[in-house]
Amino acid sequence: MAMLPVAQLYLGDVPHLRVPTQADMMQVLWCPFDHPEQQIPKTALFWRPSTRITDVLASAPQPAAVQHEGYVPQPCLIHPAQVTEYPAPLELEQGLRGQVEQWSAHLSPPLHQPAAGNHRSDKAGGTQGAMKQEGWHFTGV
Structure with missing residues (x-):
């Protein structure tokens, strides 16, 4: 089963994002099905140098199957803001x-x-509680 792209953040757009050495981009993917251990999609987090991305797709491929239509991310833009939490x-x-x-x-x-x-919103960084839960997988550059 292919994982779906959920978010892609560049260090230049989110300057205080803590990234591993040589990485300047974070990509979040998830599987569009619930998994028994948590009843939510499994996620994977990838840190990469953006220079390694050479074949850019015009749009994300549509999945062959999903458990819920709400598990298919819709294209959108974010507006980063630094918030003291x-x-x-x-x-x-x-x-x-x-x-x-x-x-x-x-x-x-x-x-x-x-x-x-x-602060109520999606966030990158800050309190690490959600990232310590099962299902978040950090991968190297």
């Missing part, structure tokens, strides 16, 4: 969490609300 309160040690909640009680929204601590 702080850990979610549940990621903090309990004593520190209490101090932050007490300090932020007068803020609107309070820091214990997810929107205040984690």
Whole structure:
């Protein structure tokens, strides 16, 4: 089963993206079927020097079969923005969490609300929680 291209990011477009030596491009692919261990598509992450990409396709090939139509990515553009991200309160040690909640009680929204601590969007870099989960595979240049 062929993996589908999901995202391709260039270091020049996302300057603070941490990439391995010699790489200036990140490609994310996924399999368009759920996998028993997580019930989600398996993903693969590739870091490459963009100079190695010589045969550029005008559009991504359509898959022969998919489990859900929503697993077929639609072409789109991104608009990178640098955002300071702080850990979610549940990621903090309990004593520190209490101090932050007490300090932020007068803020609107309070820091214990997810929107205040984690930027809602797709992201490259930042908190590594999602990338540590099974299913993310990092490959070398």
